Amino acid sequence: MNPSEDPANPLEVDARGLPCPLPVIRLAEAARNAPAGTRFVLLASDPAARYDIPAWCRMRDHKLHEMAEVSDPSGPEDPAAAGARPRYLRFVVLIGPQPSKAGGTGTGSARSSRAR
Amino acid sequence: MLPTARTTLMAALDAGWADPRRLYAEGRRARALLDQAREELAQGLGVRPAEVSFLPSGPAALRTGLQGLLFAGRRRGARMVATAVEHSAILTTGRYHAAAAQDPSLFAEVPVDPSGRVDLSALERAVAVPGTALAAAQSANGEVGTRQPLERAHALCRTHGIPLLVDAMASLGRDPAPEHFDVLAGDARSWGGPSGLGVLVVPERTRWRRPGPDSDLEHARTDVEPVIALALAAAEAWRSTEANRPEQSISSSAIVRRLRTAAGDLPDVDVVGDPDNRLPHVLTFSLLYVDGEALVIELDRRGFAVGSGSACTSSTLEPSHVLAAMGVLTHGNVRVTLPLDPIAPTLDDDVSRFIAELPDAVAAVRAHLGASDL
Numbered sequence: 001m002n003p004s005e006d007p008a009n010p011l012e013v014d015a016r017g018l019p020c021p022l023p024v025i026r027l028a029e030a031a032r033n034a035p036a037g038t039r040f041v042l043l044a045s046d047p048a049a050r051y052d053i054p055a056w057c058r059m060r061d062h063k064l065h066e067m068a069e070v071s072d073p074s075g076p077e078d079p080a081a082a083g084a085r086p087r088y089l090r091f092v093v094l095i096g097p098q099p100s101k102a103g104g105t106g107t108g109s110a111r112s113s114r115a116r
Numbered sequence: 117m118l119p120t121a122r123t124t125l126m127a128a129l130d131a132g133w134a135d136p137r138r139l140y141a142e143g144r145r146a147r148a149l150l151d152q153a154r155e156e157l158a159q160g161l162g163v164r165p166a167e168v169s170f171l172p173s174g175p176a177a178l179r180t181g182l183q184g185l186l187f188a189g190r191r192r193g194a195r196m197v198a199t200a201v202e203h204s205a206i207l208t209t210g211r212y213h214a215a216a217a218q219d220p221s222l223f224a225e226v227p228v229d230p231s232g233r234v235d236l237s238a239l240e241r242a243v244a245v246p247g248t249a250l251a252a253a254q255s256a257n258g259e260v261g262t263r264q265p266l267e268r269a270h271a272l273c274r275t276h277g278i279p280l281l282v283d284a285m286a287s288l289g290r291d292p293a294p295e296h297f298d299v300l301a302g303d304a305r306s307w308g309g310p311s312g313l314g315v316l317v318v319p320e321r322t323r324w325r326r327p328g329p330d331s332d333l334e335h336a337r338t339d340v341e342p343v344i345a346l347a348l349a350a351a352e353a354w355r356s357t358e359a360n361r362p363e364q365s366i367s368s369s370a371i372v373r374r375l376r377t378a379a380g381d382l383p384d385v386d387v388v389g390d391p392d393n394r395l396p397h398v399l400t401f402s403l404l405y406v407d408g409e410a411l412v413i414e415l416d417r418r419g420f421a422v423g424s425g426s427a428c429t430s431s432t433l434e435p436s437h438v439l440a441a442m443g444v445l446t447h448g449n450v451r452v453t454l455p456l457d458p459i460a461p462t463l464d465d466d467v468s469r470f471i472a473e474l475p476d477a478v479a480a481v482r483a484h485l486g487a488s489d490l
Contacts, residue, residue, distance in 0.1 A: 020427050020435070021447035021485070025405050028490040048427040048435040048446045055445040059384065059404060 010039040016088050020048035024056050031062075031095050038095040039065070045088040053091050066092035118308035118458050121353035125310055128345035136344065137332075150344045153351040160354050161293045161300070161317060169316045169334035170342035174285040174303025175205035177314030180326065180338060181281050181299040182209060184318065185250040187327040189279070193247025199234040199254070199264070200225040200441035203283055206252045207437065221245075225441075231390040232262035232442050239269060243278045250279050255294045258286030259425055259438045259451060260389035261372075261398035270296035279322060289357045289456075290365065290395055298322045307357040308456045309350035312343065357456060368396040368454050371467050375399045375452060378471040382478055386445045397454040400425070402439065403478055405487035406448030414477045415450070420470050423451035 013030045015023035023044035031040060042053065050067070057064040070090050117125075132149040134142035151165070158165040171177040186194065194217070196210045210223035224242045227235050234253060243251050251273050256263040266282060273280040282297035289307025294300060300317040304310055316337055318324045331339040357364070376399060380387050384404035403411070408426025415422050425436025426449040435446035452470075454463065482488050 019433075021405055021407055021487075024447065025485055025487050025490065028405065028487070032490060046427070047433065051435060051440045051443065051446045054443065055386065055402075056404065059386065059445070 010041045010092065012041045012043070014043045015049075016043050016045045018044070018046060020046045020052060022046075023049045024052050027053070027093070028056070028060075031093075031098075034095045034098070036095060036097040040091075040093045040095065042091040042093065043070075043088055044091070049089055049091075053089075053093070057093060060098075061096040063094040063096060064091065065094050066090075117305075117310050117349070118353045118356055118456065120356050120458075121309055121349040124352035125345050125349035128348040132344035132348060135341075146344050149348055150342065153344070153347040156351040157315060157347075157354055160358055161302075161315075162295065163317050163319060166335060167317050167319050169318070169337040170347050171314040171316055171334070171338050172312060172340050172342075174301060174305070174314040175203065176338075176340075177301040177303070177316040178203060178205045178281075178283050178285070179209055181301050181316050181318070181324075182206065182250065182252065184324040184326050184337065185279050185281060185299060185322075186213075188323040188325040189249035193249050195222050195224070195245060195248040196250055196252070197224045197226060197239070197242040197248055197278070198252040199228060199239070201228050201232055201234075201257050201260075201438045202252055202254055203258075203285065204437070206281075206283065228441050230442055230444065232257055232260045232388075232438065233390065233393075234264055234269065236265060236268055236272065240272045240276075243273055243276045248276075248278055250281055252281040252283065254283040254285075255287040256291060256395045257389070257438060258395075258398060258453075259423075259436060260400045260442070261394035262390040263287075263291070263393050263395065266294055266296045270298075273298075286398070287395060289354070289361070290368075290397055299324060304346070304350035304353065307350075307354050308459065309353035310346050313346040313350045315350075356458070360457065364457055365396045367457065371454060371463065372396060372399050374467065374471065376401075378474060379450075382475060388439065388442065388444050388449075399452045399454075400439075401450055402426075402445035403448035403450070403482075404445060405485060405490055406478060406481050407485060408447055408449050410481045410484065411448060411450060411477065414481055415470075415474075418473050418477060420466075420473075423453065425449045425451060 013027050015026045023046055027042045054064050068090050071087050132146045134146040136147035136150050154165045154168050158168045198206050198210055214220050214223035226239045226242050253264050253269050270280050279298035281299045282294050283301055284294050285303040288302040302315045304313040326337055376387055379401040386402040388400040408424040409428040412424050425439045426447050427433050427435040439446045
């Protein structure tokens, strides 16, 4: 059994402080070649992540298991938020079946999702 | 702005400079010109001249329209209802209104489906709540192009006795003027007129009153004097744009279809908005693993001016509330708004070049982020 399938011990990607679209990219990099069922935790503070992680899961057939707002009492001071505790979002994502990228040409995936 | 509207504007600066409330010859001439512009626009909108007021911008007309409905309906309550994809002039006013009264129930945002169309049953539930004074809906969204079902929205508002404020800032000049509204707001830019002119329509049947002291300007609907030359240029642009609208709609729709197909062929793309029931001249898509700001700059370098709803391109660093409400990808967003034919005579060739260069531009931005093979 892959250790990352253990809900108590998921793989974590910390993208706090990174602007969009880097949280999605960091998560996609980490999830590259991950077997179906792998569980990832993503931490992100960029406001776009709230919308883009669910959209990424929809476009790539992954499952967004959980999305929660977290206030971090031990986090670094946020100079932009005068005294307020930094807040970020915590996502739990279950990776869906992924096509093998072996022998890929490096020009990007051929997937595309048309307007629904 | 249309070239003919510009000519009118320049001529009108000479002819219509005087205060239209004065009795000397120049003042009377200015009055006559203003009345003429109002009559032409009223006729185009299918309303009476006395129902049309000129305001300094579309958003100003929208806010004024909202405030007058709220004030006139104050005995019934102070609650506002709006779709989640309305213009920020509506949404920020509504949120402020609720926050200032420390009562979140005073502003309700009605959800939309993934194409951007309002959920009519949620709208009906929202306007049925006691204390509701008004509802706001746009004729079509200027970011994603999706049209709203105004006839049905207006009918269900009417059932509950709630006035409907319609924002037609994106559709006037591109689609037929809305018929189903209690107050209507528009902006002359959408039909090729000048910046700095909004239109507010308050039909006689609508209970509407501007809060604040009485004004003798624009049927008591504003205390800002309209710039007569802008009103004349807007009327000239309306004449020209309305005369060409059927052909314009066909040619714009054909270009948007080409662009939608080309965008849909890109890897990892969300082509956004209703594919058919939409404005003829707006197209939006979002690209996975693309920095919207970098793509706008890359396209600008290649000679294309596009908009974006991505957070990194906005002054607030928040993504477009329209894309967010629809649940579509907000990053890597590109918005193409086609100009009117008289403004861009080489549009067809420009679009062909855009379609040819877009895949390269996207690949360059993805490669820069190390996201070519994700």
